[in-house]
Amino acid sequence: SDNTGTVQLAVIPGDGIGQEVTPEALKVLEAVDSGVKFEQTHYDLGAENYLRTKEVLPPTVLAEIRQHDAILLGAVGGKPNDPDLPPGILERGLLLKLRFELDHYVNLRPSRLFPGTASPLADPGDVDFVVVREGTEGPYTGNGGALRVGTPHEVATEVSVNTAFGVERVVRDAFARAERRPRKHLTLVHKTNVLVNAGSVWWRLFEAVAAEHPDVTTDYMHIDAAMIHMTVNPSRFDVIVTDNLFGDIITDLAAAITGGIGLAASGNVNPDRTAPSMFEPVHGSAPDIAGQQVADPTAAILSTSLLLDHLGHADAAAAVEAAVLADLSDRRPGTTRRTSEIGDAIAARL
Amino acid sequence: SDNTGTVQLAVIPGDGIGQEVTPEALKVLEAVDSGVKFEQTHYDLGAENYLRTKEVLPPTVLAEIRQHDAILLGAVGGKPNDPDLPPGILERGLLLKLRFELDHYVNLRPSRLFPGTASPLADPGDVDFVVVREGTEGPYTGNGGALRVGTPHEVATEVSVNTAFGVERVVRDAFARAERRPRKHLTLVHKTNVLVNAGSVWWRLFEAVAAEHPDVTTDYMHIDAAMIHMTVNPSRFDVIVTDNLFGDIITDLAAAITGGIGLAASGNVNPDRTAPSMFEPVHGSAPDIAGQQVADPTAAILSTSLLLDHLGHADAAAAVEAAVLADLSDRRPGTTRRTSEIGDAIAARL
Ligand SMILES: CC(C)[C@H](C(=O)O)[C@@H](O)C(=O)O
Numbered sequence: 025s026d027n028t029g030t031v032q033l034a035v036i037p038g039d040g041i042g043q044e045v046t047p048e049a050l051k052v053l054e055a056v057d058s059g060v061k062f063e064q065t066h067y068d069l070g071a072e073n074y075l076r077t078k079e080v081l082p083p084t085v086l087a088e089i090r091q092h093d094a095i096l097l098g099a100v101g102g103k104p105n106d107p108d109l110p111p112g113i114l115e116r117g118l119l120l121k122l123r124f125e126l127d128h129y130v131n132l133r134p135s136r137l138f139p140g141t142a143s144p145l146a147d148p149g150d151v152d153f154v155v156v157r158e159g160t161e162g163p164y165t166g167n168g169g170a171l172r173v174g175t176p177h178e179v180a181t182e183v184s185v186n187t188a189f190g191v192e193r194v195v196r197d198a199f200a201r202a203e204r205r206p207r208k209h210l211t212l213v214h215k216t217n218v219l220v221n222a223g224s225v226w227w228r229l230f231e232a233v234a235a236e237h238p239d240v241t242t243d244y245m246h247i248d249a250a251m252i253h254m255t256v257n258p259s260r261f262d263v264i265v266t267d268n269l270f271g272d273i274i275t276d277l278a279a280a281i282t283g284g285i286g287l288a289a290s291g292n293v294n295p296d297r298t299a300p301s302m303f304e305p306v307h308g309s310a311p312d313i314a315g316q317q318v319a320d321p322t323a324a325i326l327s328t329s330l331l332l333d334h335l336g337h338a339d340a341a342a343a344v345e346a347a348v349l350a351d352l353s354d355r356r357p358g359t360t361r362r363t364s365e366i367g368d369a370i371a372a373r374l
Numbered sequence: 375s376d377n378t379g380t381v382q383l384a385v386i387p388g389d390g391i392g393q394e395v396t397p398e399a400l401k402v403l404e405a406v407d408s409g410v411k412f413e414q415t416h417y418d419l420g421a422e423n424y425l426r427t428k429e430v431l432p433p434t435v436l437a438e439i440r441q442h443d444a445i446l447l448g449a450v451g452g453k454p455n456d457p458d459l460p461p462g463i464l465e466r467g468l469l470l471k472l473r474f475e476l477d478h479y480v481n482l483r484p485s486r487l488f489p490g491t492a493s494p495l496a497d498p499g500d501v502d503f504v505v506v507r508e509g510t511e512g513p514y515t516g517n518g519g520a521l522r523v524g525t526p527h528e529v530a531t532e533v534s535v536n537t538a539f540g541v542e543r544v545v546r547d548a549f550a551r552a553e554r555r556p557r558k559h560l561t562l563v564h565k566t567n568v569l570v571n572a573g574s575v576w577w578r579l580f581e582a583v584a585a586e587h588p589d590v591t592t593d594y595m596h597i598d599a600a601m602i603h604m605t606v607n608p609s610r611f612d613v614i615v616t617d618n619l620f621g622d623i624i625t626d627l628a629a630a631i632t633g634g635i636g637l638a639a640s641g642n643v644n645p646d647r648t649a650p651s652m653f654e655p656v657h658g659s660a661p662d663i664a665g666q667q668v669a670d671p672t673a674a675i676l677s678t679s680l681l682l683d684h685l686g687h688a689d690a691a692a693a694v695e696a697a698v699l700a701d702l703s704d705r706r707p708g709t710t711r712r713t714s715e716i717g718d719a720i721a722a723r724l
């Protein structure tokens with residue numbers, strides 16, 4: 025955002041319900057009193073665009089997007105097993121491409137069981153934690169390959185790449201976030217007993233940065249054990265730091281136990297601000313329910329709260345969150361509202 | 375087992391509660407009428423043995439174990455972060471070494487919510503599925519390495535290795551198991567949209583083997599989406615086939631939602647019988663509660679049911695399971711029994 029209070033916002037509604045929830049998020053962003061004006065540029069990217077143009081993310085479009093202050097993304101992804109959509113082409117060519125190119129090394133995913141929201145857990149307790157998922161390394165680098173493809177002798181590899189540089193910066197970010205929270209507790213989740221190479225660089229840097237933060241208490245959990253703690257006692261977590269793949273897995277579980285991915289927001293953050301950060305709901309494009317105005321736009325709306333906070337508008341971020349909270353506590357089981365009605369209701373509270 | 379009805383059983387109680395639950399499993403194996411005699415050889419392996427001898431699994435011991443008909447394992451693992459135990463040394467040098475050397479390519483993990491057992495889920499439904507976890511490939515191969523270790527320029531890699539040979543055989547096993555179950559449904563869990571090399575060999579062979587099994591219905595789920603289904607509607611699963619790491623993660627979640635790892639049994643199976651299969655509870659050595667006779671031996675006991683079944687004694691296997699079921703339905707909240715009391719009670723029912 026510049027001195028005149030204008031934010032250049034790149035908007036990528038994407039596919040399926042992404043096209044339905046994004047307008048609601050924008051509605052809320054317009055309604056909230058943030059003191060800034062959002063100048064939007066819409067980009068038509070995703071499965072539909074690919075099927076039409078055979079292009080995923082042209083370099084010129086990436087260069088344009090890079091000039092913005094922030095990105096709001098709906099969801100990308102076509103119909104499952106569409107023969108015209110090579111597997112992974114959108115994920116790796118668009119979503120992950122943006123995360124990697126714009127150096128979104130902090131993939132921020134807060135999980136909170138809002139009052140009035142149902143959890144599949146019988147006794148969830150007071151759940152309020154945030155996962156700091158590494159966003160630019162690990163098994164997501166696209167390293168690896170395949171030999172003798174399609175034959176009985178095929179060998180396919182996936183290489184998880186972990187650098188001291190990449191691990192230290194995300195661990196530092198997680199400690200800083202833990203330090204700003206009342207409980208000041210940070211849990212490292214990994215699988216150090218099996219993935220010993222990656223595990224040892226994570227472990228070493230976690231310990232090193234911990235020594236600089238004596239006020240933050242820490243613990244370590246294997247990813248498999250974390251599954252158990254997340255279902256049996258999720259209120260024990262405050263901040264979790266983990267790698268890209270473990271973070272992908274644990275944040276969907278976290279979303280599930282706090283009311284579902286209809287409510288889970290995320291920020292792909294570049295804390296060094298060398299490129300725009302990107303905010304998106306955790307959910308996908310859900311082609312099965314697309315176009316019916318039945319998708320819940322709450323996750324997309326909560327993502328604008330993370331966006332506002334990242335841009336330095338903490339009050340506006342809090343106001344969006346409060347409006348969502350109020351709307352959630354007013355929801356009555358058995359009543360359903362259309363996507364746009366939920367957006368209207370939340371915007372009206374601002 | 376030979377013609378005279380003798381089974382040569384290698385017993386590795388291991389560490390911590392492994393030493394407490396294994397005698398109870400053996401008690402039950404003695405009590406059940408299987409028509410065979412178990413000749414036990416005990417092997418002192420694990421953290422304690424390593425700290426004493428600095429040896430993990432001497433080649434001569436491995437060669438001896440290989441001569442047995444089956445292996446019963448308690449749990450291995452020392453105190454967390456014991457400076458005398460290099461990270462992963464037991465996991466990779468003993469547990470995974472046995473799984474890989476003895477070609478345990480089917481890591482079988484049934485999950486069933488037994489009547490009377492509490493689940494952390496409010497409404498779990500009728501949960502009864504089995505995970506066929508690949509056991510000899512994926513990110514568990516120990517491939518990968520590290521460069522400039524301990525410096526700010528460290529690069530550490532973990533290589534997931536997936537072969538058509540390895541994937542096809544475990545997928546075939548899973549289809550065969552699905553075919554023997556009433557619902558005949560098989561779910562492939564992977565992350566094909568990101569791990570495209572590994573994903574495509576899994577996908578291709580899953581589809582190819584599916585074509586040979588028109589009676590088995592199939593579906594596919596990303597590992598992150600599986601987290602949600604597992605907590606929101608676990609009764610939808612019948613058989614799941616997945617890779618080594620995803621299987622590790624999902625089976626702990628499966629155990630959590632079906633009453634905890636105190637009840638989760640597993641078999642590391644070599645279906646080709648070129649080497650002994652190994653049966654073990656999913657839980658670890660739990661050093662924090664070891665030596666107090668408070669561990670639940672049920673998972674270890676249920677593992678003997680898998681062992682009996684693998685050796686062809688289906689009736690005895692069913693009898694052990696029935697005894698456990700009866701014991702579980704008689705458990706009263708608030709009452710606690712010692713490890714050996716639970717073993718006695720289950721053995722007494724046989
Ligand atoms: C769509 C997919 C590539 C993505 C990921 O794995 O990161 C999604 O699951 C997420 O969590 O944002």
Ligand SMILES: CC(C)[C@H](C(=O)O)[C@@H](O)C(=O)O
Nearest residue numbers: 217218248465469470622656
């Ligand atoms: C102890 C560890 C190496 C092991 C694994 O990761 O396979 C355990 O978690 C399991 O699931 O049996």
